[in-house]
Amino acid sequence: MATSASAKKQDMPPEGGYKPISYKRIPAKTYFSGWALIGGYLGMTAAAGFLYYLNCKRLHRNEIEMRSGRFAIFPLLLAERDREYLKQLRRNRDEEAELMKNVEGWEVGTYYGEPLYKTVDKDKLIDPMMQGYYVHTPWKEFNRRAFIRQWS
Amino acid sequence: MTITNDLNLPTEEELSVQEINLSGPVLKAASFHLGRACLHENNEFMLCRDELGDPRACIEEGKAVTNCALNFFRTVKKTCADEFMQYANCIDKSSPNQQYTPCRKTQAVFDKCAKDDMGIERLPFDYYARVQVHKTARPKPDAEGPAVYPDATPYLPESAEKPPAKYGSRYLFMW
Known part of the structure; x- marks a missing residue:
């Protein structure tokens, strides 16, 4: 029977009893209080905003300087461009006259004498469209100029 | 092409002058002093171009x-060539x-040379x-005055009688 068998040893608490259960909250060490954090955030944002403003001002100033430099040489470039443009218009007109000289009833700049613009003054220069301007050149030249955005 | 024979185009000879044979960076480097040296010519040309809107009308100004720019670059070459280059x-x-x-x-060096030898001072950075x-x-x-159409409906004469509306007018809150 069980009485004669060696008695089973019951698990008992250790000497002096169990340690108290650690349930107490141990918060992390705080370096800054809430107000200090908010104040620090606002202060840093303000400082960064000021630096951003300084940088913006500098970049804006540089942009204005670049634009100013471009404007200073713009008349020179425009004058040269105008002369070349007018030369090319004359070349185009001469080329068309040469090309169409055997066509009966053809008038330069018109479609068999029917002008494109009817109500404007005859001596008013209306810029031709780009395809018309490049019509006597190889297509490569037109592509090179027309799609300059894609090339560069 | 839309350029007819009635259109007056200047001939090749009228348009041919010695052009400025310089690349972009050189022009950009010279721009502030060039603009100062040729301020009057540039403004005259741009005014003409803006007012008339026709490249044919402003060829002399463009020349x-x-x-002026050519003379400017000649002066630069004579006086401040090294600094400028x-x-x-x-x-x-x-x-x-x-x-x-x-x-x-390098800009400060060129500015000093331009001021001392050429007498051209650099203008404020945003001048142009x-x-x-x-x-x-x-x-x-x-x-250009207002367009006049011969067949337009004539206005009511000034002396015309304008009696109040016979049956009142529609009145709505919004319109």
């Missing part, structure tokens, strides 16, 4: 601009888009981006 070289090679900022040192006031002897072009 004056090119001539250093500055232009810096502008050319310091940035992909010819920025002025990386070249302040400002509105330019230009005094000129060029006559003002006639302003």
Whole structure:
């Protein structure tokens, strides 16, 4: 029977009893209080905003300087461009006259004498469209100029 | 082409002058002093171009601009060639888009030379981006008046009687 068998040893608490259960909250060490954090955030944002403003001002100033430099040489470039443009218009007109000289009833700049613009003054220069301007050149030249955005 | 034989185009000879044979960075480097030296010609040309809106009408002014720039570059070549070429070289090679900022040192050297030898001072950095006031002897072009149509409906005469509406008018809150 069980009485004669060696008695089973019951698990008992250790000497002096169990340690108290650690349930107490141990918060992390705080370096800054809430107000200090908010104040620090606002202060840093303000400082960064000021630096951003300084940088913006500098970049804006540089942009204005670049634009100013471009404007200073713009008349020179425009004058040269105008002369070349007018030369090319004359070349185009001469080329068309040469090309169409055997066509009966053809008038330069018109479609068999029917002008494109009817109500404007005859001596008013209306810029031709780009395809018309490049019509006597190889297509490569037109592509090179027309799609300059894609090339560069 | 839409260019007819009735259109007056200047001939090749009228348009041929000696052009400025310089590349972009050099022009960019010279721009502030060039603009100062040719301020009157540039403004005259731009005014003409803006007022008349026709490249044929402003050829003489354009030639004056090119001539002035040519003379300017001749003077630079005579007096400050080394300083200027250093500055232009810096502008050319310091940035992909010819920025002025990386070249302040060479710019200061060229500025000093231009001021001492050529008598051209550098204008404020935004001078050419400002509105330019230009005094000129060029006559003002006639302003285009309002269009006149011969078959337009005539206005009511000034003396016409305008009695109040016979049956009142529609009145709604919004319109």
